[in-house]
Amino acid sequence: MDIYLIDGTYELFRHFFAVPSSKDDRGQEVGAVRGVVNSVKGMIGRGVTHIGVATDHVIESFRNDLYLGYKTGAGIPPDLYSQFPLLEEELAAMGVVVWPMIEFEADDALASAALTASQDERVDRVLICTPDKDLSQCVSGTRIVQLDRRKNTIRDEAGVIEKFGVKPESIPDYLALVGDSADGFPGVPTWGKVAAASVLSKYPHLDVIPKDWRDWSPAIRNRRLLAKALFSFWEDALLFRTLATLRKDLPVFATVDDLFWKGSRKKAHNSGN
Numbered sequence: 483m484d485i486y487l488i489d490g491t492y493e494l495f496r497h498f499f500a501v502p503s504s505k506d507d508r509g510q511e512v513g514a515v516r517g518v519v520n521s522v523k524g525m526i527g528r529g530v531t532h533i534g535v536a537t538d539h540v541i542e543s544f545r546n547d548l549y550l551g552y553k554t555g556a557g558i559p560p561d562l563y564s565q566f567p568l569l570e571e572e573l574a575a576m577g578v579v580v581w582p583m584i585e586f587e588a589d590d591a592l593a594s595a596a597l598t599a600s601q602d603e604r605v606d607r608v609l610i611c612t613p614d615k616d617l618s619q620c621v622s623g624t625r626i627v628q629l630d631r632r633k634n635t636i637r638d639e640a641g642v643i644e645k646f647g648v649k650p651e652s653i654p655d656y657l658a659l660v661g662d663s664a665d666g667f668p669g670v671p672t673w674g675k676v677a678a679a680s681v682l683s684k685y686p687h688l689d690v691i692p693k694d695w696r697d698w699s700p701a702i703r704n705r706r707l708l709a710k711a712l713f714s715f716w717e718d719a720l721l722f723r724t725l726a727t728l729r730k731d732l733p734v735f736a737t738v739d740d741l742f743w744k745g746s747r748k749k750a751h752n753s754g755n
Contacts, residue, residue: 485599485738486530486629489612490537490580491588493518494569496632498562511561515569521631522578532741534734535573536591537566539582543590545665545725552725553666577747581734589616593728595735596620602738609636616662618642619653619728647679652686658723659688659712667722672704672711681708688712688719 497517504513525533541555555563566582573580581591592610599608600622610617613630620626621642628637642650659678661669684699685691692698695709702708712719735741 483532483605483738484530485595485605485608485741486525486533487592487595487599487608487610488522488533488535489588489592489610489614489617490518490535490569490573491566492612492614493521494537494562494565497521498559498565503561510568511565512568514562515565515572518569519572519576522573522576526743531743532738533743534579534581534595534741536581536583536588536595536734537570538588539566539570540584543583543587544585545587549667549721549725551666551668553664575747577743577745579735579741586729586732589614590729590732591734592617593620593730594732596626597730598735599738599741600626605738613637615646615653615657616665616726616728618646619650619726620730621650647675648682649686652682654723654726654728655682655686655688657726658719661722662726665725667725669722670711670715670719672707677702677704677708688723 494514498514501513501517503511504516506512522533522535541553541558545552546554570580570582581588581595583591592612596608596610597620599605607624608626609629610620610626611629611631613628617628618637621628621637621639624638630637637645639650642653646653646656648656656678657669659670659673659682660675661667680702681691681698684702691712693709693713695705698705698709
């Protein structure tokens with residue numbers, strides 16, 4: 483069986499900015515919800531049997547306690563923000579398993595679900611439905627992959643290496659160095675994507691990078707400047723890596739059987755479908 487894990491937050495944002503406005507009979511904006519729900523219905527109609535959706539019920543998470551600059555709900559259009567609980571309600575009414583995250587993020591739920599599902603020998607493949615680079619750290623061979631449903635493309639481990647120049651296990655270290663503007667942390671000065679990929683392809687984690695630049699591989703250019711920047715901002719780099727590392731130990735479900743779609747549970751709210 484294949485397991486489909488959907489980033490509901492990403493899908494809601496994507497549909498909000500892609501589909502026309504639509505309001506229900508109470509004046510509630512529901513255009514994005516309608517788009518996501520119809521999309522999930524389409525997946526089920528095409529034969530998807532096991533599915534779970536994670537959402538950021540609250541945008542802030544434990545990471546905001548670690549770093550003041552981490553992303554918040556500030557700036558999110560109210561008409562978009564108000565659709566999060568409605569989407570969760572609609573999907574649950576459809577009989578789809580939903581994980582509305584509060585202390586943790588939707589990405590943490592997806593990472594935990596992917597690892598749990600991959601440990602079941604009945605599972606052929608786990609597809610994490612999002613192009614989000616953060617989730618690339620969860621990719622494993624061709625068993626756990628990312629599916630970009632908009633482009634209908636799959637990113638397996640070889641695809642992660644091709645795109646970022648590092649293996650999935652190094653993605654948190656990579657993001658720590660180059661930064662992640664979407665999540666609100668800047669990375670380490672002077673470190674760009676090429677430098678990060680070059681160093682991490684040789685030394686996969688920050689902790690194993692030699693502190694003396696003269697011990698670095700001869701193939702890595704500008705070693706002295708990179709080393710100086712890294713070890714001058716060492717504590718920041720470790721913090722950024724912590725922010726970028728997804729939790730994989732959340733008890734999102736007990737068995738993949740919990741993700742089997744059994745049909746609608748009750749009549750959903752009128753979202754304009």
